[in-house]
Amino acid sequence: MRWELLFADLESRLDAEERADVDAEIAERTRDERAAVVLAGRLAAHAGLPASVVLRGGGRAVGTVADVAGTWVLLDAPDGQAVVPLDAVAAIDGLGHASAPLTEVRRRLSVASALRELAEAGLPVRVETDGGAWRGVIVSVGADHLDLAVDSTMRAVPLGAVVAVRTG
Known part of the structure; x- marks a missing residue:
């Protein structure tokens, strides 16, 4: 035993x-x-759900996650849409822990590519930066800046300064 x-x-x-x-x-x-896990993957897993994005400088972009790429998120809100560069994000409230993979194409899509779509559409936008915000139409998007027609003036805005571009 x-x-x-x-x-x-x-x-x-x-x-x-x-x-x-x-x-x-x-x-x-x-x-x-x-x-x-990358932030874009967390946002991709959150597609169709609400998120509150705290922007660099303290502003907010609130809406439903509509689209995501490696360097930006598109939010749908009742008053329009907002393209937010992920470099301009200070925090995001409301994300779950899930993550979704991004395709190679999605990972490589830059903020400039999203803004070129807005330029082609000719939609009026509000470009927000740490230094101010301006309403106008994006005329063109270069490698590191966009040209915004504001009234009768053409304003060049470095892409690195952009915290959000809103339509509506």
Whole structure:
């Protein structure tokens, strides 16, 4: 009987060690997977759901996540849409923990490509920066700036300064 207890105890300890090793491996893999998650992926998993984006400088863009690329998010709001460069995001309220993969094309789409679509559409926009906001029409988008027709003036706005471009 004593041998049976000894073997049962040994088997129990080995099972516990094996469970601890598996738990440690799961925790490590979870950390590694989480470390690879990008903000755009979190937003992509949140498509169709509301989000409140706190902008650099303290402003907000609130709406439903309509589209996402590697460097920007498009929000639908009752009064129009907002293209927000992810570099201009200070925080996002309301995101869950899920993440969705972006296609290679989506990862490479720049803010400039989204703004070129607005320029082609000829829609009136409000371009917001840390230094001010202007209403006008985007005439063209270069590699690092956009040209905004404001009344009778052409204003060049560096893309790095843009915190949001709103339609409506």
